[in-house]
Amino acid sequence: MNSMSMNTDIIANWQPQHERLFGHHAIKLQHRLAETGLFTREALGRLIERCPKGELGLESMGTETDNPHRLYGELGGATGLEAIEAIEKGRIWMNIRRVMDWAPEYRDLLNKVFDEFQARMPGFTTYKRNIGVLISSPNAKVYYHADIQGQSLWQISGVKRVYIYPQSEIFLNPRNIEKILLRETAEDMPYQNWFDDYATAFDLHPGEMLTWPLYAPHRVQNHDCLNISVTMEHWTDPIWRSYAVHYGNGVLRRALGLQKLSTTSDGLSVYPKAASALVWKKLGRQIKGDVIKRRDFRIDASSPNGRRDIAEA
Template sequence: MNSMVMQKDIISNWEPRHASLFGVELVKLNHRLIETGLFTREALGRVIERCPAEHLGIRARGTEIDDPKTMEGELGTATGLEAIQAIEKGRMWMNIRRVMDWAPEYRKLLDEVFGEFEARVPGFSTFKRNLGILISSPNANVFYHADIQGQSLWQIEGSKSVYIYPRSEIFIKPESIEKILLRETGEDMPYEKWFDDYATVVELKPGEMVTWPLYAPHRVHNHDCLNISVTMEHWTKQIWNSYAVHYGNGVLRRTLGMKNGSTADRGLHVYPKAGAALLWKKLGRQIDGDVVKKRDFRIDAGSELGRVSIR
C-alpha cells in the first residue's frame, strides 16, 4: 500500500518553543503517521514478508526489568500477519530495521518527517537518517540503555511507558558511552531500581511521539496490549562531534591510559580525537556488533506463546 498524500503537517501540535527544545530536552508531540496507511497491521504484514533476513530481528526475553536472558528467533514459514498475531500473545518483540533502504515509500516518509523538522528548527541539518519498526508483545520491556544517535519514538498501536533518566554521570558514566561506541558491549547498561525515582515517565499513546537528549538513558515498558512503534534516528554535525570525542576518549584511555578527557562537542580537541577514532577503526580494533547467533525459537501463531523452540 502506498502512503496517502499528506495534506497536513506530520507533527500536528508544533509550537515555536519546540524549535529551541528539540534535540536538547525531552519533547513529546502529536503526529499523523497513522493517516499515511503505512502502519496498519495489513501493511506491516507485507513489510515483514518483504524484509531482507538480515534486517529482521526477532527476540524474546522475560518480563522482569533485570532479567538478563535473551533468545533469538526466526520467522520460519509464518506470514507477516501470523507473526504479528504470534507476537500479540507471546513475550516477544520484532525489530524491522532500515526499512527505508528496501521500501521506497518509507524512505519518502522519512524524508518528509525530517524535512518538516529542518524547516522548523534553525540550523538543524541531518544525515544518516534511519527508520525502523518495532512490534512487541503485551508487557514486554526494553531494558535500560542509551543510543549513540538522535532518537525519537513514534507510537502507532497500543500504549507504553517510557522512562527517561537524567544524562549525568550518576546514570550514565563516560566509560559506559565509550564501551557502547567501541562496541565492547551492547546498548544495555547497569541499572538500579532506585534510578526510577529520578526518571521522567512519558505515557505514550497512538498518535504521540517523544524525543530526548543525546545519550539520555531510557527504558520502555509496554502496557497490557500489542505495541507497534516507529523509531527514527539521525545524525547531525554536533552529534558526530560528540561521537568522535567519546570514541577518541575511549581509544586514548585504552592505549595511553588517559582519563578525564573533555567530552565537549566543540573546540580544537575534537579533531585529534576524531583522528584517533578513525585510526582505531582502520586498525581493526573495534569489535563487530550485531553478529547473528544461533536461533532459539521459531514464530508459530498456533502455539500458546506464539513460538516453538528450535531443537
Template sequence: MNAISTKTDIISNWQKQHEILFGQQAIKLNHTLIDTGLFTREALGRLIERCPPEELGLVSRRTVDGVQSRMFGELGETSGLDAIDAIERGKIWMNIRRVMDWAPEYRSLLERVFAEFENRVPNLKTFKHNLGVLISSPKAEVFYHADIQGQSLWQISGSKRVYLYPNNSAFVSPESIEKILLRETDEDMAFKSWHDTYATPFDLNPGEMTTWPLYAPHRVDNHDSLNVSVTMEHWTKPIWNTYAVHYGNGVLRRTLGLKNLSTAPQGLHVYSKAALAFAWKKLGKQETGDVIKQRGFRIDADAPSGIVELA
C-alpha cells in the first residue's frame, strides 16, 4: 500500500492566520491525500467490500407526484467497483463510515492529519477522531444539515459546491441540535429558500479541503462528475462542553418542559447537564442503532439508474 511520506505536509499551503481561524471561520486549504494511494478507484472498491454493513450508508432520490424525497438503500451482493459504476450513472450518495475502526491503514492517515493540526494550532487538543469516505453521483445533493463534531471535508475527485450558512439560531435552532444529539432524527433540518441569501458558496476541487465552525449548517451540490470526498471529525473539550449543554437542555425540555435554556459552553451548568446526558443514555432513553429504519432500494450494477427499488 502506498503511503504519504512523513516528510511531506498533508496540508500544503498552511499560513500563519489559519491557526487563529481554525474552528472559528470557514477556511479552504490544499491537501495531498490523493498521493497516498488510499483513494484510487480500485482501493475504494476494496474498501466498500470490506465495510461492515452497519457502517455503509446509501441514499437516493425518488419523485412521486412531482415531490422529491429521500430513500435509503443497501449494497446487496454488488461488488465494490460495480457499486462505484452504479453511483457514477445514478443519483446515489454512499457514506462509508468509521473507516479507521476496521481499516488500519486509514487510521494511520487519520492520526497523521490530527497530529499535523495540533502541531500547527496552539493549544489544540483533539480526541475521538473519525474518518469517512463519501462516493456520490454527478449532480447529487446533500440536504441542509448540521454536524455535531468538528468537521472537515476533503475533495479527492470530481468537484462540488458547498453552501455554508451562519451558525446562529436563525439558521440552526437549539431544538434542532437537540433532536440530532438525542438521535430523534438524522442531521437534516428544515430549509427555507431565503437561507441562500445569506449563504457563503464555494467550490471544492480535487486536492482541496475545507473546515468550518461547529454547528454551521451547510448543504452540498455535486457538479457533473462522480465525486469522492473524505470527511474527518474530531472533538475538543469546548466541543464536548457544547454537546453536553445541548444534550442536557434536550433532556430538560423533554422531561420538565423547560424553555429559554442557556447554551453557553462554560459554567457550572455544563457539569449538571453532562450528568443529565449520561443518566439519559444510561437509562436507555436515547435511540440506539441506525436512525434509518427502512430501506427502499438496493444497488444494482445492471439497472439504468444503478438501483432497484424494494417493495
C-alpha cells in the first residue's frame, strides 16, 4: 500500500456485536481505504490501463428497473483518465475484475482487510478472496440480483443507495439460485416494484462499507454523481456447503426430476449433493456463461454520453 501504514486498521469502527451480526444481517461500517492512495483518480487511471482486457467489463444500462437492457463496451484507445471522464458524463458501469491477480499492491490490501476480519472473528476463515473496482455514472443502476459468495461493497467517491431484500422464497426462489449456480441465467432475478416496500435501504457515502447475508437479493441506485466503489468477495466452509447444496439440488432436479429438495447445508446430506455437483461439472453439463460475444460501444470522452456506438466508429 502507498501512503497508509500497514499498522493502521482499515475498518474504523468495529464493535463486538458485529462478530455475531456478520453474515447474518446487513452491516454498515466505516473504512479507511481512501487513505491508502490506491483509489485516487490518477491511481485508478493507471489501474485501468494495466487491466488485462478480459478483466475489464464495460456496460451501458437503460433507466428501467425491472427490464434491464444492457449494451457491452470496450475501452478502445481511451486512457484511464479519459475513461473515468467518459463514465462521469454517461450511463456506464465499469467493472475492473480480479485486481488481486495482476496488481500486487491491491492483493496486499485485500489480504490486510481479511486479516483484520479474521482477527476480530475467531473461526472466520476465508479463501478465494477477490477484489474489484467499480466506476459508474451518475444515476446508474445495478439491477435486482443475488451473489453466490460472501460480498461487501466499499464506497470511495460519490453516494449510492443499496436496497437489501428479505431472505425468503417470496423474494428469492431456491430454483433461481440453482439457475445462477448452473449458469443458466445471469445473477439478475425476477423483480416487482412492490418488493421495495419490504427492503432495507442504505445510503452509502465515501468511507462507508456495507456487507449483507449470503444470497440476500439486492439492487443499487447511484445518486446523481460519479461513483467509485470497491467490491470484496470471499468464501468460507459454510458458504461452500450452501453452494454445494443448491448446486446439487439443481443437478438432481435436472437429472432425476426430483422436486422436493432440502436447502439445509448442515449435516451429512450435503456430501452426496456436493458429489453430484462435482460429477455434473466433470461431465461438462454445466452451461457456460460469462461470454460476451458482441461489443456495442467504445469509450469516447468527447461524446456527450461518454460512448460511441461501434457501428458509428
